[in-house]
Amino acid sequence: MASLMRQSCLSALRTPLATRNVAGISQVVAFHASTRKLILPPEPQTIQGTMNDPAPIPTPHPSHGSYHWTFERLVCVGLIPLTVAPFAAGTLNPVMDAVLCSLLVLHSHVGFQASIIDYFPTRRVPKTASFMNWLLRGFTLTTAVGLYEFETNDVGVTEAIKRIWKA
Template sequence: MASAFKTCVPRLVARSSPASLSGITASAARSFVRPSPIQTRVAAFHASKNLNILPVGPQVIQGTVNDAAPVPPPNPTHGSFHWDFERLVAIGLIPLTIAPFAAGSVHPVMDAVLGASLVIHSHIGFQACVIDYFPKRQYGTLRKAATWALNGATLLVLYGLYEYETNDVGITEGIKRVWTA
């Protein structure tokens, strides 16, 4: 909206005749057409300056312009099988989430499968974030550290859910108690 207004106002002022510019002086009309150097540095609707949070990563070009794009080696875990597994887990969460509350029975096996499916679904999502935001070519050690941290956190959450299932009430009963509290 602001950029559309900024581009149309100078054109309208430049096309209009001096008689139609009632109340606007000639110098004010020219200031719309040619902004002063101070006006060109100020951006519309910005209240703070631009802050770069992270520095730009290393910019490395491998090869020349005429080199073909590298083709990664075929791996079934990074292709359609991986995508199919993600969709299977996501679709499987729907009945696993609804069934314990609709049926009214809390079976420990169903509770354990629900907990494991939630953790696997979350792990796959965070793994995609690590792969997308930490390219191996630019941030090799940082990506490796993020992957290890994700795997460690996943194992820790799985152990915590195991303890909650075996030594406490379980996920679905815990949610029921919090819901009715």
């Protein structure tokens, strides 16, 4: 009974990916590796040097590595008191709002930049990576200008959140 049920359920899924096993029951391939569905182009199939050559060491740069990681962590940790303080203390300080908005924009930019670096590597898709980085810069600038306008010409971020919370 179970094999008949399995056979009838799987026969309903007959797709180009379906195959038959030894017993003649149709099965669907779960993970199909096809060149038609490549998201990124294949990497170049060349080897630089010989197998006895050491791996090249990149030149150190102060904005990468531990400095970059430390900067990201300082921005993240700085957001915690700036997010809690306006609501706990009950003060509306425009300087605190400006610093909060600046760190939020910076934190978002760094996070999206890390995603672009991970998902669009420059060595594989250089034009797409460049386009995505410029798109990120444009959105970051637009967000920063929008928050500046909201802070100077309207009630500000913390007051807006308070009003929404009490509504």
